[in-house]
Amino acid sequence: MHILAVDDDEPVRELLASYLAAEGYRVSTAPDTATAKQCLGGDPIDLVVCDLRLPDGDGLGLVRQIRAESHIPVIILSSKDQDIDRIVGLELGADDYLTKPFNPRELLARIKAVLRRASGEARPARNAEDLRAVVQFASWELDLTAQRLRGQDGRDVELTRAEFGLLSAFVKRPQRVLTRDQLLDLTRADGTEVFDRSIDVLILRLRRKIEANPKEPRIIKTERGAGYVFDAKVRAV
Known part of the structure; x- marks a missing residue:
């Protein structure tokens, strides 16, 4: 696996390069x-670890470009005073984040988890009854086998693995209040690893894709102090 580590701090780059190389990864640094864009245009990259503060532009722009041009997983590194940027990064499609200063072992664990999600290794084999599972809700059709979301106008809406895992957990349990902990357990049971800190961000991303007005959601509703409820009729087709 080839990892690109983007950080303007040379000691951090050296730490990432030596630690990840010792774990068997090929590592390029920028x-x-x-420099990061040059690396992305060269040998295939399997995952990017990206700082948000870079001397020639912010890391958010790089995350945006990566997500627009590819499905390469991205883990954000950020300082504690970058909460807003970190949330924006997740909304742009970053797969996870870690706050500086960080423990290299924790970063390694997150890298392995994200790579498992990207390769599909963590997804369990489907039961026979799951084959060709297609459900409809509101004006949407969700193919649980092909992991495809389609609108009534026939257009497909791209979902990240985390977004699909969360949406599938909702459609299988409509009209039920689900806490964040329950959503975490349900998505992990389905082979998708979602971290508690990103549940709310994933909800925002899903609302932007399936709600007519994300600011006044009618499908994924918030139950204050309790969690979320998928308030739509779901039927198999």
């Missing part, structure tokens, strides 16, 4: 967005 001190800025320009």
